[in-house]
Amino acid sequence: MDDIGGREKAIPTNLRLLLLLEEIARVGAPMTPTAANEVLGLPKPTVHRLFHRLEQEGFLQRDIDGRSYSAGQRLRKLSVNVLSSSRVRTVRLAVLNALTEDIGETCNVAMPDRDGMVYLDRVETKWPLRIQLPVGTTVPFHCTASGKMYLSTLPSRMLGKYLSSAALEPQTARTLTDPDALRHAIEDVRTLEYSTDDEEFMEGMVAIAVPIWDDQQRLMSTLSIHAPTQRVTIGDLEAHLDRLRTAAGDLSEIVLR
Structure with missing residues (x-):
């Protein structure tokens, strides 16, 4: 006793x-x-x-x-609210504004939730032609750059369970709906350490995403650029990878310091 x-x-x-x-x-x-x-x-x-x-x-x-x-729903909401606190968000938006100004396209931060990636913050391009996906929007894992980036960080066993049970619904003609094809794409993401969306989620839109790591090198969120195909290609976005990764490192430090 x-x-x-x-x-x-x-x-x-x-x-x-x-x-x-x-x-x-x-x-x-x-x-x-x-x-x-x-x-x-x-x-x-x-x-x-x-x-x-x-x-x-x-x-x-x-x-x-x-x-x-x-983590249950209340704990997940708590984590989002902490990351959205005024102190963190002010500095995060400064990083996103600078990135958007340099690249000239819309940039956003997304976090994984139960049903998809949720947009936590975004800064819009100044171009009149833009894709409207406001903060709070949830987008699928399997056909978005941010979602595939997240899937690439799952252990192989967990990824296998996801691929065998998730409804890989087509969003466009380019959406990967075959589990084996999506697995190969995710393996490429693991190798490249960035992910792309070549009109897989929305016709006429391309995107690229990199991870934002926590202090244990686990994916905390993602940083993405997306733009209309009338203006850019996947190759154009890949040319900004170094700048995107630098900004992702800055965003990681904001939360962890």
């Missing part, structure tokens, strides 16, 4: 939920209470009670195996 009581007191009550959420976010994959407790060192009943409470409140959700947990 003394040992249990000592461990209970080692972490203040008002910090336990926060430390648990921090550990789940750090791991970035579904986590069991047992695995979490290897770090926290609390009694098993306490850890299971914390997981249960967080699941009830929507901060965690149980994974398909029934034993592990991952």
Whole structure:
């Protein structure tokens, strides 16, 4: 009893939920209470009670195996709100404005969510001909530059499960709807470390995306350029890769410093 009581007191009550959420976010994959407790060192009943409470409140959700947990809707919204805070967003928009000014085309930051990539920020080109995809728009994983960039960072087993179960619905005649063809495209993205969308999501639009990494070299979000084909080609966008990667590094530092 003394040992249990000592461990209970080692972490203040008002910090336990926060430390648990921090550990789940750090791991970035579904986590069991047992695995979490290897770090926290609390009694098993306490850890299971914390997981249960967080699941009830929507901060965690149980994974398909029934034993592990991952970020729930409220925790995902919390992360988006943190990244959208006025301090972070002001500097992020400054980076995006400078990038858009240099390149002359619309640039945006997107984050992965359950059903696709969500636009977190964007700066529009000054050209009158532009693609309207406002902040908050959700776009598919399988046919967008940002989505394919995200898919390329999934472990092979998880990517395989996605390809075998996702509805790869055609958006244009160029959308990759065959799982094997999409897998090959994702493997190319892993090699190149950037992704393209050659009118796969929207006719008349091309795009290119690079990753924005967190402090553990996991994809946190993506940085993309998209433009109408009347004005540019994929090759034109690829010519801006160095500038795009530099901006992605700056955006990563904004969040992590």
